[in-house]
Amino acid sequence: MSVDSTILQAIEKLYAAAADESLWPEVMQDILGITESVGATFCVIDGSDDKPRSLAFTTLNFEPKFLEEYLDGMMLHDPTVQYIVGHPDQRLIHDSQVIAEREKDRLFYYDWHHSFSETRHRLAGMAPLEDRITSGITVHRTRQQGDFHPAHIERFHFLLPHIERAVDIGFRLGTFGALQQISFEMLDANPFAIIVLDELGRVAFVNRATRSILADEDGLVLSSDGFSSLHHEDNRMLQDLIGRALRLADGESAKPSGAMQALRPSGKRPYSILVSPLCHTQLMLTRTRPAVCIVIADPERQTHLPEKTLRTLYGLTPAEVRLAAQIANGNSVQGAADALGISYKTARTQLAAIFKKTGTSRQGGLVKLLLAKRPAI
Numbered sequence: 001m002s003v004d005s006t007i008l009q010a011i012e013k014l015y016a017a018a019a020d021e022s023l024w025p026e027v028m029q030d031i032l033g034i035t036e037s038v039g040a041t042f043c044v045i046d047g048s049d050d051k052p053r054s055l056a057f058t059t060l061n062f063e064p065k066f067l068e069e070y071l072d073g074m075m076l077h078d079p080t081v082q083y084i085v086g087h088p089d090q091r092l093i094h095d096s097q098v099i100a101e102r103e104k105d106r107l108f109y110y111d112w113h114h115s116f117s118e119t120r121h122r123l124a125g126m127a128p129l130e131d132r133i134t135s136g137i138t139v140h141r142t143r144q145q146g147d148f149h150p151a152h153i154e155r156f157h158f159l160l161p162h163i164e165r166a167v168d169i170g171f172r173l174g175t176f177g178a179l180q181q182i183s184f185e186m187l188d189a190n191p192f193a194i195i196v197l198d199e200l201g202r203v204a205f206v207n208r209a210t211r212s213i214l215a216d217e218d219g220l221v222l223s224s225d226g227f228s229s230l231h232h233e234d235n236r237m238l239q240d241l242i243g244r245a246l247r248l249a250d251g252e253s254a255k256p257s258g259a260m261q262a263l264r265p266s267g268k269r270p271y272s273i274l275v276s277p278l279c280h281t282q283l284m285l286t287r288t289r290p291a292v293c294i295v296i297a298d299p300e301r302q303t304h305l306p307e308k309t310l311r312t313l314y315g316l317t318p319a320e321v322r323l324a325a326q327i328a329n330g331n332s333v334q335g336a337a338d339a340l341g342i343s344y345k346t347a348r349t350q351l352a353a354i355f356k357k358t359g360t361s362r363q364g365g366l367v368k369l370l371l372a373k374r375p376a377i
Contacts, residue, residue, distance in 0.1 A: 006034055007155065011162045018169035028060045031139055031159065035152045039119050039140035044171075047085030048132040051076060055133070066116035077109040080122055080138075088132050091160055093124040096147055118142040123156055127164035135167045191303065193296035196278070199250065199289045201226040201242060213271075213298055219264045220271065220296070227294060234262045241275040245292040248277035257292075272297040303328050305370060314357045323350045327363055328370045 010030040017023035028040035039062055044055040054075060059067050075081055083098045084090075104110045104120070113119070119140035126136035139156070141148060148156075187194055193210035197203060203222055206214075214222060219230045226242070229235040237260050245257040257277060261270040274295040305328060307321045316324065319342075326336030337347035351363075360366045 003158070006030065007158065010034060010159060014159075014162050014166040015169070018166040019173060021170065021174070024058060025060055028058075028137060028139075031137060031156070032060065034155050034159070035123065035139045035141075035148065036145070037123075037139035037141050037152075038145070039117065041138045041140075042136075043138070044129075044133065044135040045081065045084060046131075046133050047088060052081060052085045056135075063116050069112075069116075074109065074112055077107075079107065079109065080124065084124065084126055084134060085132075088128050088134050091126055091128075091164065092153075092157055093122075093126060094148065094153065095122040095124075118144070121145075121147045123148050123153065125156060125160045125163045127167040129168065129171050135171065137163055191301075193298070195222070195227055195294040195296070196290050197226060197242065197246075197292040197294070199246065199291040201246060201292070203227065204288045204290055210296070212301075213296060216266075218266050218268065219262060229262045230265065231263045234260070238262065238273065238275070241273075242292055242294075245275050245277040250291070269299045272299070303371065310370075314354075316354060316357060320350050320354050320357075323347060324354055324366070324370060327351070328367050333363075 010027065013023060013027045013030060017027050024042045028042060032038065032040055040060040041062070042056070042058045044057075046053050046055050052075070054071055057067065057071060070078075079099045080093065080095050084093060087093075099107075117140075120143040121141045122138055124136060124138040126134045128134050187205075188208040190207060191209060193213045194205075194207045195203060195210055196205040202224070203226060206222065210222075213220060219234075221228050221230060227238070229238050241257050241260060248257065257275045259272065259274045262273055263270050276293050276295075278290050278293050303325065305321065305325045307318060310316045310321050310324065311318075322340055323336055326339055327333075331339060333347050333351060334344055337344045340347070342350075354366065355361055358366060358369055360369055
């Protein structure tokens with residue numbers, strides 16, 4: 001078989017789509033031309049139980065209503081999908097090998113399918129991924145066009161190894177991206193400010209709490225050169241801790257990094273700062289190599305306790321949640337009562353109810369429970 005420019009172009013786009021999911025429709029369009037087809041689908045199928053489900057499904061030249069009904073239940077009756085699920089290691093599936101033409105006319109699935117589309121014949125290139133998950137591209141031809149010719153199948157088969165590799169790469173990158181997104185969301189939910197520096201001491205990541213502290217402009221600064229304190233002596237100590245952590249992250253022998261306090265121009269209580277090296281694998285294909293993690297605690301910041309979570313976990317009333325939040329932020333019972341506009345007696349009564357519901361007996365134990373035992377997000 002001769003390899004022409006259209007096939008080379010499709011292969012190039014396949015690997016581009018592995019890194020950019022938005023390009024799959026372009027890949028499908030190219031493969032339509034190569035196989036002289038009129039419709040295409042890209043799918044990820046989980047066949048790990050009796051009812052296979054689609055983890056992703058994109059169509060080209062099919063009505064949105066078709067896709068909606070297909071995913072809503074008709075997919076379970078699709079003979080080709082049933083065959084793919086039953087043969088997860090088979091890479092090339094030609095539906096004429098799965099079901100005879102006369103049998104299609106007796107199946108209600110094809111009656112339904114033909115109510116949306118004139119497509120009749122399918123050719124699928126599938127890549128086994130993991131745990132009975134398969135993914136790939138299917139192209140469709142109409143009854144009038146006739147079934148796929150050997151030349152179509154040969155050209156599609158030539159593309160198959162590239163489809164398989166592109167899908168595998170895309171699956172790995174997508175899995176990594178999903179885990180990365182979860183990690184970022186969890187870091188953003190952390191009440192402590194978190195800064196990650198790369199191997200050159202440059203800022204690689206900051207979470208939401210860091211951005212909030214920096215917005216206060218109270219002695220801590222991020223710049224293109226890294227992280228610093230405006231107080232000269234504190235900054236000298238901070239840069240020494242960062243330098244130690246960088247040497248440890250690079251595998252050099254150095255004293256363990258540690259903690260410090262940083263004074264604030266406002267005169268408020270100083271920040272507490274912990275500097276630690278990050279153990280990282282020396283990856284080749286990466287723009288950023290995380291090397292140092294800096295965690296900052298601001299004793300002046302109020303702790304925000306999620307009312308819904310505390311009500312669910314301990315059955316606290318809204319008034320009890322508000323009092324518990326005041327106590328968790330270091331207020332005395334009288335101070336909490338004043339802040340909430342209630343009497344000292346009412347506050348004592350509510351606190352007794354909080355103790356009973358949370359299984360605590362002292363304010364210290366209550367604070368420990370609220371700050372350390374509840375889910376972080």
